Amino acid sequence: MPSTKPRPSAPLYEQIRQLIVAALAAGEWRPGDALPSEAALAERFGASPGTVRRALDELTAEHLVERRQGSGTFVSTHAAPRQQFRFLRLVADDEAGSFSRELLGCRRVRAAAEVARALGLRTAEPVIEVRRLLHRRDRPVVLDELWLPERHFEGLTADVIQNHPGALYALFESRFGVHMVRAEEKLRAVAATPEAARLLQVPEGEPLLSVERLAYTYGDRPVELRRGLYHTLADHYRNELN
Template sequence: MSTPLVPAAELPRPEGAASFSPLYRQIKSLLIARLQAGEWKAGEAIPSELELAARFGVSQGTVRKAIDEMAAENLLVRRQGKGTFVATHAEEKIQYRFLRLVPDEGSEALGRQLLDCRRQRAPAWIAKALQMRAGDAMVEVRRLLHSKGVPVVLDDIWLPGQLFKGLTAERLAQHRGPFYGLFEAEFGVHMIRAEEKIRAVAADADSAALLQVPVGTPLLSVERLSFTYGDRPVELRRGLYNTSTHFYRNELN
């Protein structure tokens, strides 16, 4: 059944944005709304450009422009001869995978050691970052990432409890792929972009013991806030990186 095109005035716009919205941006907003509603799951193919054009009552070129922009933002992935798919963190080649720690020489897959996973009440500073109320339920995860058996990253991760009901240490320990792949496959939470704050810090007694370095060792502190569709924050993460044999790599476009 065809879905009528929603007028631009009825679509959400950033505060202060002009009243006019190009047609392809309206289509993009509609497609994102369908992703947010779970109509197409991570890794699934979306309808063809012709099908979407007929569904929304616009030209194929308008749909193509909307999809091109979504592909540039890593929301969708084009595959030659196969179609267009919802981007997923379960796919190794997806470019918006967020871990950027690279060894000084060669490449490697870091090992993972889960230290803790518990449900508790969110303190005010975490609640503010995740747009929750202080005291709301949250899930706190702590883990180490290893390089050749040596710990190089200590991660503290905070998640809204409402979105991650049933997330336990057992489920995390059994999952072999990236956490973000588990989050989207089992909880329907897609991390599509992130903001990071990076600074140099000195290892305190707790982090030094876990990372097996002397107290006071220079570490890279990476605080990340990850967002899903609609710019909703769904994960706060604070990682301490030992960069003595690794570096933090970023690509600027």
């Protein structure tokens, strides 16, 4: 269990936030679990309930926990309907429903240099490569390729993915204990290659939105590199700036 005494290197609420994150990373509370009450956390950390509340406010803003009126504070989970597509910002122009998924492949490969660099691995270290299509309105909209360090996802196969009814990130939580807490993205316009054009059912050279995402778990550890090609004829990328 992480230490219950905050380190005197930051404001007290930030020290408590760090200790709660350390407890989450250690698996003391799993995604979907209820946290102890503010009073219990205040006693544990030797702080006032108000200080604990501010730490929880910070964690809520980071989407690491969520407040539920009348129920308490819970560890955020990608299994919750509103969290399943938290990192996917492609929105239908006509507000059409969610995506269906088509798995194209899942295999163990050696990490290319750029994949290894992004994930903090050695070149040629084993990774799991997953390719899939996301459909909306019975048409392919997103071509996804993602790479995951095998050491964190040992046993991930096509059958495991096919037999999981929910989002991939919910599977990563429940089966492998890896919770994606934040992501960085790079966006650029590209032209469809012959393979992408075939899979997305568009003309070769069709403009596509390329989205490269690096997702992190607790402790700012990168655990997924994802590259997506988005066909935005009837969809748009939406972000909220605060």
